[in-house]
Amino acid sequence: MDRETEIMRFAEWFLYTLSERCIKYCGKAVTSVQFPVFKKFLLARIKRELQYYRLCLDTAAVINEAGGGVCDTDVEEILDASIDLDRRLKGDIKLLPIRIEFAYDKILPLRRERTRKLVQLFATLLGSADAEDYNGMVRNAFDRDAFLELNNEILELYTEEAFLVNSSIKSLINVDSEAIAHRMYCSMLDVGIGLNRELADDIFGGKKRG
Structure with a gap:
């Protein structure tokens, strides 16, 4: 099993599932x-x-290989690269009738903490005992409560950052960005916590995701 591939496969599934559920909820607004x-x-x-x-x-792979821990330099390098991703996102949506801004004075403290926790999560998974799949990696690295707590902390930081970005939306089609941002924040937090709980039950109950 390629651990990095498994982690990214799970991350993709989680983000798309979270967004699909939030879109369904917020679509009414x-x-x-x-x-x-x-x-x-x-x-x-x-x-x-x-x-x-x-x-x-x-970064987590390098840390796991070296046997060290997450340092401030690692986190700051990721943050610098993430700002370039923000610029690319603005380019991605240039054909849409919306524009966004990144209030980095508010966003970077949240992203800095989330980066540290994500690297910690990934490094722990990469360093876990041999397993057949992502669920096995998690079971070998965490107990249920610790896994759920860490993932909820990451989710809350992601949700707060998403709220700031969504609140900044300027649109040509009369979108009430503040109202949508608030609704999205509440739904993402509720849906995400519920999804994390489902995952913890599945992983530690030995069930398979569909």
Whole structure:
């Protein structure tokens, strides 16, 4: 089993599942004209978010190989690279009738903490005993409560950052970005915590995801 591939496969599944459930919930808050724009924006964010995860995983792999811990330099290098991903995201949505801004004075403290926790999570998984799949890696590295607590902390930081970005949306199609951001924040937090709980039950109960 290629551990890095398994981790990224799971990350992709999680982010798309989380977003699909949130889109279903928040779709009621936008018009039929706004909805496809909002959905395309979220999907563009997932693409760049997965690249950010890859940055964290690459650093975790180096740390695991060296047998060290996460240091400030590692985190700052990831943050610098993530800002470039933000610029690319702006390019990704240039054909959509929306524009976004990144309030880095508020975003970077959240992202810095999330980066440290993600690298910690990935390094722990990479250093776990041999397993057949992602679920096995998790079971070998964590107990249920520790895994759930760490993932909920990461989720909360991601949700807070997403709220700041969504609140910044400027649109040509009369989108109430503040209302959507609040609704998305609440749904993402509720849906995400529920999804994390489902995953913990599946993983530590030995069930298979469909």
